[in-house]
Amino acid sequence: MPSTTQSTDPGTHQHRRGFWLRTLHQWHWISSAVCLVGMLLFAMTGITLNHAAKIEGSPQVDTRTLALPGPLLRSLGDRVEGHAPLPGRIADWLDRELDTAIGKRDAEWSEDEVYLSMPSPGADAWLSIQRADGAIEYERTERGWISYFNDLHKGRNAGPAWGWFIDVFAIACVMFTVTGLFLLQMHARQRRMTWPYVGLGLLVPLLLALLFIH
Numbered sequence: 609m610p611s612t613t614q615s616t617d618p619g620t621h622q623h624r625r626g627f628w629l630r631t632l633h634q635w636h637w638i639s640s641a642v643c644l645v646g647m648l649l650f651a652m653t654g655i656t657l658n659h660a661a662k663i664e665g666s667p668q669v670d671t672r673t674l675a676l677p678g679p680l681l682r683s684l685g686d687r688v689e690g691h692a693p694l695p696g697r698i699a700d701w702l703d704r705e706l707d708t709a710i711g712k713r714d715a716e717w718s719e720d721e722v723y724l725s726m727p728s729p730g731a732d733a734w735l736s737i738q739r740a741d742g743a744i745e746y747e748r749t750e751r752g753w754i755s756y757f758n759d760l761h762k763g764r765n766a767g768p769a770w771g772w773f774i775d776v777f778a779i780a781c782v783m784f785t786v787t788g789l790f791l792l793q794m795h796a797r798q799r800r801m802t803w804p805y806v807g808l809g810l811l812v813p814l815l816l817a818l819l820f821i822h
Contacts, residue, residue, distance in 0.1 A: 636787040639787065646780075649760070657762075665752050667751050667752070671747045672746045675742050677742070680701055693715065694724065729755075
């Protein structure tokens with residue numbers, strides 16, 4: 609009888625190793641392609657966020673006043689308080705007059721006014737409508753491109769579609785790092801410094817957190 613089994617056959621072992629190498633390489637490059645641009649964005653904005661206090665900004669404030677036409681003012685109805693979107697006719701009129709997207713955001717309704725907050729990445733905006741005479745006050749503050757990308761990094765006021773992108777990007781990053789870890793393990797015999805470098809990548813942030821973060 610042969611002294612070796614299929615599980616210890618060198619040819620079988622090499623075949624299995626080749627299969628896993630091909631599979632891991634495939635998922636590694638796919639995940640790297642998916643998260644490439646996002647990783648560059650998050651890495652660069654990580655630097656700008658870390659030095660946000662040193663990066664001077666020059667916010668641009670746009671303030672406007674106008675009046676809601678009578679027929680539109682009457683379309684506000686008799687809602688006294690609560691949260692609800694502006695009527696479609698008013699939202700469309702404001703879109704044209706203010707060159708902005710009102711959308712279906714909930715406004716705060718009270719007896720005296722309707723207040724709508726419209727934050728977005730890199731900017732804050734709001735408007736108020738006085739229910740007595742239709743007077744509108746609108747203000748928008750633009751904080752620049754760096755603030756815009758910093759807010760995208762944090763997912764601040766970026767909407768659900770961007771939130772889904774961050775989730776997909778995070779999953780791709782996890783896949784990229786996990787497949788990279790397995791590839792490191794499979795090539796570690798030929799690269800003696802593999803695990804010392806991996807250990808250093810763990811040890812440095814751990815020591816910084818323990819010794820310098822209070």
